[in-house]
Amino acid sequence: MRWWSSLIRIGRDGLRIQRAFAAPSSIARAVLAVLLATVLGLLLDDPVAGAMASVGAFICGVGTLVSPLRHPVVNAFGMAAAFSTTAVLGALVHGTTWAFLLLLGVAAFATGLWRTLGVASGIRGCLAVIGLMITADLAPGVHAGLVMAGWIAVGTGLVVVVQLLPPYGPRFAAQRRALGALYRSLAEASVAADPAALGVTAPFTAARQTLDLLPQFSRPAAAALFGLLGEAERIRRALHTVRLTEPAAGNQEALAAAAQVLGTVSRTVASGRGHRSADAAGSLLESWAAALPVRGPRDLAARLRQAEQLARSSTDDRLGDVLEPHAEVPGLYAGTPSVARTARRIRAQLRPQSPIFRHAVRLAVAVVVAEVIGRSIGGWGGLGISAHGFWVALTTMLVLFPEYGHTVARAWGRAAGAVLGGVLAWALSLPHWSPGGLAALSVVLATASFVTLRTGQLMLNLWLTTWIVFLIHHVGGLPGPTAWARAADTVVGAALAVLVFLVWPTWSARRVPGLLAEWLRVQDRLLPELLTGYADVGAADRAAVDALRTRSRQLRGHLTAAVEQSHAEPAEHRCPWSGAQLEQIRTQVSTVAGCATLLGENLPRTPQDTVPELTELVDPLHEHLTALARAAAGAETVAPGALRRAFDSFTARSGLPAGTTDGSGSVTAGRAVALSTATVDAVEALTATIAARHRPRRHAAA
Structure with a gap:
């Protein structure tokens, strides 16, 4: 049937x-x-x-x-x-x-x-x-x-x-279309009711791929477009911070104004002709950022201004070669030639x-x-x-x-x-x-x-x-x-x-356990690296974090596509989870990715922001994610709650506060603990769903 x-x-x-x-x-x-x-x-x-x-x-x-x-x-x-x-x-x-x-x-x-x-x-x-x-x-x-x-x-x-x-x-028409679609998706996600809308990876992947196709000799003229890709990633992270951690007062109006600015950037980039956003939107964002002197609103307002400037610059090819976009998009501006990359x-x-x-x-x-x-x-x-x-x-x-x-x-x-x-x-x-x-x-x-x-x-x-x-x-x-x-x-x-x-089928549902396990193995390296970064200013390897984020985004895109395609397949027994559970996994994976984004965005910038106690969580988190990856692949079972017990023991022993930020917007111990708590909650929710396999037999990862 x-x-x-x-x-x-x-x-x-x-x-x-x-x-x-x-x-x-x-x-x-x-x-x-x-x-x-x-x-x-x-x-x-x-x-x-x-x-x-x-x-x-x-x-x-x-x-x-x-x-x-x-x-x-x-x-x-x-x-x-x-x-x-x-x-x-x-x-x-x-x-x-x-x-x-x-x-x-x-x-x-x-x-x-x-x-x-x-x-x-x-x-x-x-x-x-x-x-x-x-x-x-x-x-x-x-x-x-x-x-x-x-x-x-x-x-x-x-x-x-x-x-x-x-x-x-306009020149670079395909790249402009992809970037325009990316900023349009950011505009829609900024006012979406579901915060998980910010976790969509397809527009970022498409924009990176189209820019990646440009030959080396034409990339200097497209520098503004490369910069816009980097700013889009930073805007997404700032929106994550605002949507998930900042006070809700005034956020809706500010996010609607941000959506207007992002829509203007999208039209400017896609058409190659200048468009101006309403002055009221810019004024509202500035006053909102001034009223909330914390990192999220300030970063979002600054990034939106930078994106508008880059969008205007992209309409004049002569301005492209004066920019330095490689700092915004590591490894892409001076990347591998497309022929070698395609062969690889x-x-x-x-x-x-x-x-x-x-x-x-x-x-x-x-x-x-x-x-x-x-x-x-x-x-x-x-x-x-x-x-x-x-x-x-x-x-x-x-x-x-x-x-x-x-x-x-x-x-x-x-x-x-x-x-x-x-x-x-x-x-x-x-x-x-x-x-x-x-x-x-x-x-x-x-x-x-x-x-x-x-x-x-x-x-x-x-x-x-x-x-x-x-x-x-x-x-x-x-x-x-x-x-x-x-x-x-x-x-x-x-x-x-x-x-x-x-x-001879290639069922998408059967790919989900392997993709999920591979994504968890990336998190097993990324999240401990981020927690280690709170030990001291500059303790985190930024290049390694960016590389892991890129790999995480790619795998999350493959996982999302496999989950979507699995819904069309006729038999749920091809996957250890039901269709509803697969949707839960997709949402929870986006939540964990959002927590990683917030941990990275709030890494200490001054000695006063450091929280070296968080390094105690590295080993328990590593052990849990390792076991969870094996469980996702069907190699073993995992019981929810182990990471939560280790975290509760840590917080009781360390005596760290559970506040947020001080008036200057610096990262305090309370903010770091709050972000760690959210990360542990997200990982435990994913653990519970993975553990609720609706079939007892083991599934080998692809």
């Missing part, structure tokens, strides 16, 4: 139509490239040239619209080179079935590994492999296949050319325990099997294209994802869209079309595909199936009923993708 309800729920998600569109200028460039390719075919009076150039322009255009992180010209050139290369390889192995299947498997495996870099990169890899299938399956011979590959390369070249046309937009990330997945590696192997096997099945049933009783299985194979490749929910949702949406697209393609094949009418309608259908690219698989595949079937069938002179064969191939490919996933 749970399997059936899961399929219904995910299927409903797969059929949902979203209101998400690419930038109009990007859509216009992609449409222009397809239009130029179509016109070229008309001028040459060569239907094959026009069709293949249109296919090259279309696939490459889709690659430029899928979450662009690099410069549009770089995206287009990379997509054009990859798609053209695979088309040539497909032509060279045409007629040699074993060589084609071997090459297809290798390419699919590489595409699965490329998924390490993100969903968009994985989809671009799938699009590139389509070129291999087209020329290997559709070409009548090697020579004709090379001719087709040449025209495909011409179409992809047109996409690169149109990226050079105005309007150009992919190399780290080359192990059998990695979900990405398992997905890559599964994808390679599934695509080869789908190609064989497609070739076996390609005729469909005379309605299809006999001995060609690329449609089944490409559907399987585009549907099969590392996650169960995404795979099933895409299967539902893609199959339904293909059926509707087959109906529309069949209807359009009934009348006789002149060459000019055929060209005009193909451009219109391609435009509809570009516009609906991000609205969901249903709408996208409806127009995509209609366009490609209409184009290929008319060029090849195939009868109208063959449109139904393409819909049937899509249904078979989607069903095969789901079946292959179920045969």
Whole structure:
């Protein structure tokens, strides 16, 4: 019953139509490239040239619209080179079935590994492999296949050319979009009712990744953007301090004013044009910080002023190289070149325990099997294209994802869209079309595909199936009923993708214990390091703390994603905790991370702020977190309360006060004890949830 309800729920998600569109200028460039390719075919009076150039322009255009992180010209050139290369390889192995299947498997495996870099990169890899299938399956011979590959390369070249046309937009557009989204998320979190909203890591990860892609020679001009990333982290920490530790009087109005300032920064950075926040918001923040002479409000007001200044500086590229953002974003401004970093990330997945590696192997096997099945049933009783299985194979490749929910949702949406697209393609094949009418309608259908690219698989595949079937069938002179064969191939490919996933699954719920254990091992190093920092000014290793915070944020992002994806999976027994417990774990992990943030932000800055007694907690905390990590991985059990008893004994023995801060805002023993108490409470709450495993058997960590 749970399997059936899961399929219904995910299927409903797969059929949902979203209101998400690419930038109009990007859509216009992609449409222009397809239009130029179509016109070229008309001028040459060569239907094959026009069709293949249109296919090259279309696939490459889709690659430029899928979450662009690099410069549009770089995206287009990379997509054009990859798609053209695979088309040539497909032509060279045409007629040699074993060589084609071997090459297809290798390419699919590489595409699965490329998924390490993100969903968009994985989809671009799938699009590139389509070129291999087209020329290997559709070409009548090697020579004709090379001719087709040449025209495909011409179409992809047109996409690169149109990226050079105005309007150009602000420099570092992808980085600006990511930073704008980051500051917008901070604005929303600052006024959210749940303090855990400040623990969301995805916007920070996306902003770091996009800035990380910038080549070394262009980073000085983007210095203000790097500085904004550093300020965003400091603003998040200041908001944590205000939300969790400062008096509530006047906080709501001040946080609303902070949200206005953050929204202004977001608009300025994203657009590259200056925007000003209301003067009343700035005045309110200043008066609020002056009325509460403690660190949280003062830090927040100062950081917001700095962010506004950096946002204004980012609108003028000439001011970028006078800043020193490497102090704000350690290790990123002068980081490792992106090629070496990419190779390192992919190399780290080359192990059998990695979900990405398992997905890559599964994808390679599934695509080869789908190609064989497609070739076996390609005729469909005379309605299809006999001995060609690329449609089944490409559907399987585009549907099969590392996650169960995404795979099933895409299967539902893609199959339904293909059926509707087959109906529309069949209807359009009934009348006789002149060459000019055929060209005009193909451009219109391609435009509809570009516009609906991000609205969901249903709408996208409806127009995509209609366009490609209409184009290929008319060029090849195939009868109208063959449109139904393409819909049937899509249904078979989607069903095969789901079946292959179920045969060799990568359940997100099973990843949760391992990710949680790894995150706890990072806390086992971070929290004792922070407590040791209260022994003396400068006792904490700031570089080590920043590195551990970065690793903690990455693991927390992976853990959050795994918990979210596990809710779509049909059986709770795949994880030692129920769905409600997983949500508790996610919230409690964010709470512990927030406590670590506060401990780090309030490290002593003067000898009067030191609390050397806190070092007594290092060993008990280390022992507890070590045991808790093993318990999360299923290696042993852990009983709640041990850390609380050790802490109570410590506070009774030390005689430290339980106050907060003095009038000057310095960190006192009372504040340090309050932060330590909150940390112990958060760890004990997480311990209780981990200990409440709803199944007694042991679960090995991945």
